[in-house]
Amino acid sequence: MNNMSKVWCLGLSVVVLTLIAASFVLGADAQSSAGAAVLPVGKTIQIKAPLGLPPVPIPADNPPTEDTIALGRRLYYDPQLSVDGTISCASCHAPQFAFSDKNQVSFGVGKKTGNRHAPTVINSAYNALQFWDGRAPSLEEQAKGPMANPVEMAHSLDGVVKRLQADPKYVALFKQAWGTEQINIDLAAKSIASFERTVIAGDSPFDRFYYGHDKKALSPAAQRGLKIFTDPKKANCEVCHTIGKTSALLTDNKFHNLGIGADTRGHLNDVGRFSQTKKDEDMGSFKTPTLRNLAHREPYMHDGSFPTVKDALAHYIGGGNMNDHLDKQIHALDFLTFDERDDLLQFLDSLNGKLPDNVGPPPDLVAAPTTTKASIK
Numbered sequence: 568m569n570n571m572s573k574v575w576c577l578g579l580s581v582v583v584l585t586l587i588a589a590s591f592v593l594g595a596d597a598q599s600s601a602g603a604a605v606l607p608v609g610k611t612i613q614i615k616a617p618l619g620l621p622p623v624p625i626p627a628d629n630p631p632t633e634d635t636i637a638l639g640r641r642l643y644y645d646p647q648l649s650v651d652g653t654i655s656c657a658s659c660h661a662p663q664f665a666f667s668d669k670n671q672v673s674f675g676v677g678k679k680t681g682n683r684h685a686p687t688v689i690n691s692a693y694n695a696l697q698f699w700d701g702r703a704p705s706l707e708e709q710a711k712g713p714m715a716n717p718v719e720m721a722h723s724l725d726g727v728v729k730r731l732q733a734d735p736k737y738v739a740l741f742k743q744a745w746g747t748e749q750i751n752i753d754l755a756a757k758s759i760a761s762f763e764r765t766v767i768a769g770d771s772p773f774d775r776f777y778y779g780h781d782k783k784a785l786s787p788a789a790q791r792g793l794k795i796f797t798d799p800k801k802a803n804c805e806v807c808h809t810i811g812k813t814s815a816l817l818t819d820n821k822f823h824n825l826g827i828g829a830d831t832r833g834h835l836n837d838v839g840r841f842s843q844t845k846k847d848e849d850m851g852s853f854k855t856p857t858l859r860n861l862a863h864r865e866p867y868m869h870d871g872s873f874p875t876v877k878d879a880l881a882h883y884i885g886g887g888n889m890n891d892h893l894d895k896q897i898h899a900l901d902f903l904t905f906d907e908r909d910d911l912l913q914f915l916d917s918l919n920g921k922l923p924d925n926v927g928p929p930p931d932l933v934a935a936p937t938t939t940k941a942s943i944k
Contacts, residue, residue: 605754607632608746614692614765617920619774621814623692623764629707631761634744637929639762641740642755644928648727649720651676656713656759659685662927665864666766671871679718682837684871689860689922692764695820699853699869700840706760711752724752731755762926768860771920778813785917792914795907802883802903802911806896807855817859817918822852825897826888827868833890837870850892862919876915880908 609632614623625631642648646655659673660666668685675681683699691697697709713719714727731737732750742748744758773793775784785793795801797810808817822840829835829851840849853869861867866874873879882888886899903911 604628605745605747606630607635607744609634609744612636614767616767616814617769617774619769619771619778619815619920620690620767621693621811621816623767625764626705626707629757629761631764632744634740635758635761636765637762638740638744639758639760640926641929641932642759643762644932647730647734648714648722649676650722650726654720656710657928659713659719660688662922663863665689665860665862667864668871669863669865671866673719675716675719676721679721681718683869684866686854686856686869687860687864688763688766689768690766690816690857692767693816693818693820693857694854696854700843701822701854702843706763707753707756710756710759710763714752727755728752765923766926768920768922771859772917773914774815774920776917777810777815786913788910788913789917790914791907792910792912792917795903795911796914801907802900803896804858804883804911808858816857818855818857820855822849822854823894823896824851824890824892825853825868825882826851826890826893827853827872827882828870829888829890833888835890835892839869848892851890852892852894858915859918860920860922861915877912880911880915884908 606628607630611630611632614625614631616623629635643656646652646658648655654675659668661668666688671684672680672682673685686699691706691709694706695701697703697706698712703709703712711724714722715724728750731741737750738748741750741754745754747754772784772789775781776790777793796808797803797805799806807819807821807823809815809819810817824839826833828837835851838850840852840854841847843849861876865876866872867876867879868882873882883897884900884903886901887893887897
């Protein structure tokens with residue numbers, strides 16, 4: 568073989584090897600894309616929103632089915648998602664506490680603690696961003712966070728998948744819901760998210776009065792409280808806890824600084840949304856929680872610093888805690904009479920609606936221990 572032939576053969580070999588390598592890359596990308604595009608195999612169902620709530624937002628790549636919701640419900644209540652089998656999603660977001668935690672902060676594996684109160688899962692389907700600081704863009708991404716958080720479930724995402732894959736019952740359930748026996752963390756997270764989208768509450772006395780036009784649904788005191796709540800010259804709560812013409816999320820899905828956690832010098836012990844955006848205006852800001860189903864959600868605020876709704880209201884009466892980033896909408900409400908404050912509390916109590924019947928633990932899974940807690944929320 569002459570030198571020219573050798574050069575030609577060498578060049579051809581390089582091309583062939585390049586094409587082979589490219590085919591492997593394309594194959595891997597195709598598999599990744601196929602995994603990301605996996606859809607449930609069952610019939611898509613509609614999650615019916617109760618009176619007072621808008622249609623439930625559903626991502627195109629995760630339409631709910633009976634099987635994915637049932638699988639997600641099981642995963643939500645199963646402590647096997649944690650590294651030592653002691654902590655489930657329900658450990659910190661328990662149905663008996665309005666899908667929140669009765670304690671100020673939550674304990675995870677090994678009794679480790681975070682520094683934020685567990686927010687309610689109720690109506691989290693409507694949250695534009697998840698967690699108090701908005702660090703997760705969806706319920707699917709939120710579901711993964713606690714599994715790998717060292718002070719919550721303290722597992723790894725790979726470890727969760729391996730444990731589920733080793734359980735024949737879960738293999739069968741994933742096959743039934745997703746059409747594959749190859750479990751991955753995205754399918755697990757999608758299932759949990761589909762279940763959480765069913766944890767919605769509306770049709771409260773307020774809804775029946777305001778949207779159902781039942782004038783007897785609200786007591787006179789609660790009706791007065793509603794006017795105070797919405798009056799810009801009174802409490803003006805609606806500026807953040809919004810009420811629309813056809814539905815009410817009772818949150819603006821934005822982030823605000825109320826001065827929670829500020830000391831006497833205005834120093835904040837938690838930077839909140841700023842940790843994600845690095846924008847000065849987000850310093851000490853936290854997501855506006857919905858006011859729906861406040862009952863049994865105590866304590867309140869992102870740090871669980873207020874034991875009762877009345878204590879939280881008192882914070883607003885005083886105008887919040889002063890700091891350089893206090894939201895401009897916050898001002899003292901000490902001009903409200905005691906009767907007006909009581910009327911406000913009566914209105915807030917009217918926002919409690921009934922949850923669906925099938926959001927508790929599956930019959931063969933007991934509810935997570937109420938004394939076990941988790942999390943940096």
